Amino acid sequence: EADIYQTPRYLVIGTGKKITLECSQTMGHDKMYWYQQDPGMELHLIHYSYGVNSTEKGDLSSESTVSRIRTEHFPLTLESARPSHTSQYLCASSEAGLSLGYTFGSGTRLTVV
């Protein structure tokens, strides 16, 4: 079944730790995105990719990095977690060309203590 998966679902981590949030999709979508969202609030674009070896920064600088070595995989890394990074992180994907709607993953709820 085509879908988009995010792990972990929940994460509590100490300040200064390096973490990687995983995102994988089985739909063969070229475009992938990372959004940061406080519960029920506005979506802030952090990073996006239009294909393998393509990555761009979004509007929100969150001191994170991404990579796109394979079409299906788009991990997000925080080099040094801070309490201000506490939020929900949503991964999404869409087909190339005229956008036909994003498919979102279930998200990772990150708490930095």
Next chain:
Amino acid sequence: GQQVMQIPQYQHVQEGEDFTTYCNSSTTLSNIQWYKQRPGGHPVFLIQLVKSGEVKKQKRLTFQFGEAKKNSSLHITATQTTDVGTYFCAGYQYNNNDMRFGAGTRLTVKP
């Protein structure tokens, strides 16, 4: 750059009342999309509007795209408790390959 404004930010209704959320873009859009996010969940794609003046219906939900392709609305007739959640619009510009989400309208329904 493109900006997408969405109002109202919050809406509280009694079950059975109607609900409308509005979306306005600072620039002409190639299409507009609507998403619903249930509390604790993730946004789920509802529909896409492409044509000027387009109107689409999904059961009690009616979506409209303005003639100038700069505004859109989502109207829910006779709300139910299952309609609770945050509704986001997202405006897409093909030339810039740019998608912008509105801030969302959080709907609560009192039984």
